Amino acid sequence: MITTHLQLELQEQNKWQFKPQFKNWKVFDQLVYNEFLTTEQHYLQQCQNLENIVKFAVNHVPYYRNLFQELGLSYHDIKNIHDLTKIPILSQTNLIEKFNELTAEILPKGEKMYGYTASSGTTGRPKKVLTIVKNNLMFSILCQRNYRFARFNPFGKMAVIRWSHSIPRLKDGSSNPDGETFRLNNWQYPGQFFYTGIEVFFNDTNPIEKQLEWLYKQQPHYLITYAGTLEHLAFANHQKNAIESLRSALTISEMLTDSMEQKINSNFNIPVTQNYGLNEIGIVAMQCSEKRYHIYTEHCLVEIINEEGKPCQHGEQGRIIITGLNNFAMPLIRYDTDDLAIALTDSCPCGRTLPSFGKIIGRYRRYANLPENTLLYYEKVCDLIAQMPNHLISNLRQYQLHQYANNTFELRLLTVDDLPTQFYQIINQIWQETVKDSSVTLEIITVDKIPKAKSGKTDYFTSDFF
Ligand SMILES: [Zn+2]
Structure with missing residues (x-):
């Protein structure tokens, strides 16, 4: 058109x-x-x-x-x-x-x-x-x-x-x-x-x-x-x-x-x-x-x-x-x-x-060395949070997914109050359905602050492989 x-x-x-x-x-x-x-x-x-x-x-x-x-x-x-x-x-x-x-x-x-x-x-x-x-x-x-x-x-x-x-x-x-x-x-x-x-x-x-x-x-x-x-x-x-x-x-x-x-x-x-x-x-x-x-x-x-x-x-x-x-x-x-x-x-x-x-x-250099499927997992988590009904994320303010060197993941949440249990259930369930390798685990934690990168940007995804 x-x-x-x-x-x-x-x-x-x-x-x-x-x-x-x-x-x-x-x-x-x-x-x-x-x-x-x-x-x-x-x-x-x-x-x-x-x-x-x-x-x-x-x-x-x-x-x-x-x-x-x-x-x-x-x-x-x-x-x-x-x-x-x-x-x-x-x-x-x-x-x-x-x-x-x-x-x-x-x-x-x-x-x-x-x-x-x-x-x-x-x-x-x-x-x-x-x-x-x-x-x-x-x-x-x-x-x-x-x-x-x-x-x-x-x-x-x-x-x-x-x-x-x-x-x-x-x-x-x-x-x-x-x-x-x-x-x-x-x-x-x-x-x-x-x-x-x-x-x-x-x-x-x-x-x-x-x-x-x-x-x-x-x-x-x-x-x-x-x-x-x-x-x-x-x-x-x-x-x-x-x-x-x-x-x-x-x-x-x-x-x-x-x-x-x-x-x-x-x-x-x-x-x-x-x-x-x-x-x-x-x-x-x-x-x-x-x-x-x-x-x-x-x-x-x-x-x-x-x-x-x-x-x-x-x-x-x-x-x-x-x-x-x-x-x-x-x-x-x-x-x-x-x-x-x-x-x-x-x-x-x-x-x-x-x-x-x-x-x-x-970024090319950052993404070139990541373990297989990393970006798929990241996108899945982002999509999931974006599509959640408001009552599940009304206390969420920001998040960041981090990948450790042993290829396990941590989802860091910045919240103003507790999130409903259902939020955690949905994320964990979809993670298990998406990630076939059981050694690639996800832990969800809450944090007080998500620091900005040196460039001044907020990194939604950080990795020890970067
Ligand atoms: Zn155009």
Whole structure:
């Protein structure tokens, strides 16, 4: 079923009113047109963009100059996305260790340095990437596209619940304290270009009941937060009425699993969409109504490759490899995101022709070494809890499944009061039916706190095998 087309998206875009200084900007309409190009037009555009960054990298970035020399390649050998397999993958460790060699010696004419972004790496060492102004601007531009995809009305009120370090700083440079609301008169990123409603921010470190209270008080139309936080809110919310004003939510940073989405849909009665991005590149893709991630090919190219390093077939699961197209300060060609997703090669039923991929599975390195069936068990437990009737989980606030090195499991529950015996009975019964190996046991315990991972995310599943 086609859910959108060029005219409809242009109409959606026209709901956004430019501030006077941007009224001649064509980039936003251009993005709309790009969503409906023919396959041939997409191909040509990708080849052109790829050639630009590869030629620049080989000429002005020591890492690529040396690499191409070693491989006996010239930039002419990389004409399209299929040629990229001639170049080895750039690992996150490479990025950390080869920072200097990856830095461009000069910038293209007219480009200006912006600064650098840093994020925590899987090894705990920060991943730093130098960026140019244009690359940074793309973040704000593509953010608006995300909101159009999600059908946010720009005059609505936006609420954001995130870690304080991701919330704008106060005037004195300090972070927004817990318990306080930070307020902007415009939406943070698209508000540079367009007239919008207000945006309010609250720390994710506030107790969940306080977050819920805050949402009731603020009555926002849209909510942006981590998938885990939204699920947590859904657990805490279930005996009250829905937040009446809320029309939809956009989840960021963490994986939104089917069971989380189900819980959120049934509790808040709103649609949830998810985007995909990473600090090193920016916004990569956004989910459409068909739950596919459409790749923002103006900004990056995405390959999904199998264990042998070959492009995945339709429906096959593989690693997400990204080539950034706009960051001339530090070009990242074939950067290993360490994430897994399902490759899709057919056209999306929504009507957009931007290439797309399916469900994001999670971290490659973490999941590669797990004992057989681990993810099946994990998904079973999540599904089960998501589908439980409210009277069984009214005291549940959060949970985490942990796998020990001897392949036994522990389900940790954070509760506000005792859970009914039936809750335990159901979990134990389904566990026994699902897990055929009797040595793979499950113990259910209650805990006072489920600590967040170093990255700031809540891990729903932890394992000694990670
Ligand atoms: Zn689609």
